Amino acid sequence: MTLTLTDVTLTYPDGDTRLTALDHVTLDVAPGEFAAVVGPSGSGKSTLLAVAATLLTPDSGTVAIAGRDTSGLSRGERAHLRRDRVGIVFQQANLIPALTAAEQLEAVGHLRGDRPRAGRERARALLDAVGLDAAKQRRRPHQLSGGERQRVNIARALFAEPAVLLVDEPTSALDHDRGARVVALLAEVTARHGTATVMVTHDTALLGRADRVLTMADGRLTAA
Numbered sequence: 001m002t003l004t005l006t007d008v009t010l011t012y013p014d015g016d017t018r019l020t021a022l023d024h025v026t027l028d029v030a031p032g033e034f035a036a037v038v039g040p041s042g043s044g045k046s047t048l049l050a051v052a053a054t055l056l057t058p059d060s061g062t063v064a065i066a067g068r069d070t071s072g073l074s075r076g077e078r079a080h081l082r083r084d085r086v087g088i089v090f091q092q093a094n095l096i097p098a099l100t101a102a103e104q105l106e107a108v109g110h111l112r113g114d115r116p117r118a119g120r121e122r123a124r125a126l127l128d129a130v131g132l133d134a135a136k137q138r139r140r141p142h143q144l145s146g147g148e149r150q151r152v153n154i155a156r157a158l159f160a161e162p163a164v165l166l167v168d169e170p171t172s173a174l175d176h177d178r179g180a181r182v183v184a185l186l187a188e189v190t191a192r193h194g195t196a197t198v199m200v201t202h203d204t205a206l207l208g209r210a211d212r213v214l215t216m217a218d219g220r221l222t223a224a
């Protein structure tokens with residue numbers, strides 16, 4: 001399995017007590033599998049993604065990414081693992097206003113120490129793959145639609161060839177058709193790149209694209 005959470009419990013401080021956001025959660029996602037997580041507001045979905053991304057450390061239980069148990073890793077080692085193995089797509093695209101679509105991806109290559117030319121070629125190939133034509137690849141975020149910005153966001157998350165792709169409400173800023181296209185794209189890249197993908201969504205109309213649907217309720221994860 002590419003992403004494995006085993007018996008994960010996470011609590012937050014809550015006044016004098018603690019609130020259990022994840023309650024003995026176990027999840028296995030295979031390479032090329034597209035898992036969707038639904039559930040009411042406050043049920044723990046974003047916390048699940050943050051733990052899977054190693055941004056939060058569980059109170060108990062383990063998270064393994066690409067076969068590597070992350071429990072014993074230092075903060076720096078976790079940051080490296082995240083950079084190299086985990087793609088993260090949040091609700092808002094969080095693109096850098098001054099950079100063109102292509103440059104958003106090239107900047108990731110620069111941070112990784114890739115050669116500029118290789119980075120440019122990879123950026124172009126990924127943006128082509130998510131359906132952004134050459135002219136739009138030269139535009140800055142404010143010159144693109146919400147759906148196009150989310151496509152750039154997905155292409156950027158794929159730049160490092162992640163084993164795991166974590167996606168939080170990717171369609172919340174989009175109308176139904178654009179949202180459906182973004183989810184179709186996620187299903188396609190999951191199959192093509194063999195990523196273990198987990199998508200949190202409120203939009204049950206989009207679940208047909210997922211290989212598996214899980215429900216989160218009160219911090220517990222069950223098959224839908």
Ligand SMILES: Nc1ncnc2c1ncn2[C@@H]1O[C@H](COP(=O)(O)OP(=O)(O)OP(=O)(O)O)[C@@H](O)[C@H]1O
Nearest residue numbers: 012013019021039040041042043044045046047048
């Ligand atoms: N930093 C925090 N400190 C304390 N409690 C938190 C913190 N973050 C989240 N919580 C609480 O943990 C629970 C789970 O929150 P989480 O954001 O994971 O839910 P969610 O299912 O993603 O909700 P939504 O669908 O509204 O985004 C909620 O009760 C929330 O209030």
